[in-house]
Amino acid sequence: MKKITFLILSMIVCIACDDEEKAIETVLVEVDRGAVLRTLNFNNGEFVVNDPASIFSVDIEAQDIEDGGLLSTVDVFVSFIDNSPGNSVSTQPVLLETLTPENFSSTDFGLPRITLEYTYEALLTATGLTLDQTNCKDQFRLDLDLNLSDGLTFNLDNSGGTVVNTSGFFRSPFTYLVNIVEPIASDQFTGIYELTSIEDGFFGPTFGDDVLVTIRNGHSNNVRIFEVEAPENALEIEFSIVCDVAVVTRYQRTRFGCTQDDVSDRILIGPDSIPATIDPFDDTVFELHFLEAFEGFDSRCNIANIPSKVRFSKQ
Numbered sequence: 001m002k003k004i005t006f007l008i009l010s011m012i013v014c015i016a017c018d019d020e021e022k023a024i025e026t027v028l029v030e031v032d033r034g035a036v037l038r039t040l041n042f043n044n045g046e047f048v049v050n051d052p053a054s055i056f057s058v059d060i061e062a063q064d065i066e067d068g069g070l071l072s073t074v075d076v077f078v079s080f081i082d083n084s085p086g087n088s089v090s091t092q093p094v095l096l097e098t099l100t101p102e103n104f105s106s107t108d109f110g111l112p113r114i115t116l117e118y119t120y121e122a123l124l125t126a127t128g129l130t131l132d133q134t135n136c137k138d139q140f141r142l143d144l145d146l147n148l149s150d151g152l153t154f155n156l157d158n159s160g161g162t163v164v165n166t167s168g169f170f171r172s173p174f175t176y177l178v179n180i181v182e183p184i185a186s187d188q189f190t191g192i193y194e195l196t197s198i199e200d201g202f203f204g205p206t207f208g209d210d211v212l213v214t215i216r217n218g219h220s221n222n223v224r225i226f227e228v229e230a231p232e233n234a235l236e237i238e239f240s241i242v243c244d245v246a247v248v249t250r251y252q253r254t255r256f257g258c259t260q261d262d263v264s265d266r267i268l269i270g271p272d273s274i275p276a277t278i279d280p281f282d283d284t285v286f287e288l289h290f291l292e293a294f295e296g297f298d299s300r301c302n303i304a305n306i307p308s309k310v311r312f313s314k315q
Helices: 120-127
Strands: 010-016 024-030 035-044 046-048 055-064 071-081 094-099 112-119 139-148 175-181 191-199 211-217 223-228 235-242 245-248 268-271 285-292 306-314
Touching: 035 112, 035 139, 055 071, 055 120, 055 139, 055 175, 071 112, 071 120, 094 120, 112 120, 175 235, 191 223, 245 268, 245 285
Parallel strands: 046 175
Antiparallel strands: 010 024, 035 055, 055 112, 071 094, 071 139, 139 175, 191 211, 191 306, 211 223, 223 235, 235 245, 268 285, 285 306
């Protein structure tokens, strides 16, 4: 397995839930010398094409064995992914900024918290690009290195699926993709759909047998969410309508895994390199193409990047 989970000992962490949950969630997690940057909330996760004032904004929280006391710095890197034909102006990661404990505020539970917020224009400047060099479907990628005062660094490369997955407790992928989109109407790609597997994954249909699902609006204008049943609890699956393609969000948990004693360690999915082409003005039938065991997050199944496809038919 490519990734190694660093969680070892037991520690109880209490986190305030959002207004919708109306409760305090007490979670038993396993932590030794590890640390995470937990995604608390997306305020906006996409840029509008040709609008340099568009803002990406996400709330994150630092957690470690000393309740954030080991936080030294967080390095934020940015790169640009040119998804236009030719891939002519993609860039390598460059340091966008270095955050220190002074940049963080304290939550009600004493954990360091910060809102990462960047404009389209700021990321253009950081990557040395101009607005006319970017197009709808292109992406900016933010990568975070969490540096501790004991000399350890945690990021995507040394974190396991239990930590990285976007639907579990930690939601700490250490990386965010910012899609450049053409906004769609709030009622597009929403409603009741029949979900049908048209290419099964490693264990069969990724989201189960043919079933009716309700697609609803997500945290950003073009983000959509549907719910599927799973043995331990229902899973929310997120995707985005990005111009003429449907793109699944990276590092989402599935129903399957090969570590049966750990229901939080499941195969993760991510976007296929060639996403499903859609008509942004016709949401009656569309497909979603993705990969199981994305980037090696395979729950120790010894598989990687297994293609799977589903179709949605509006009812």
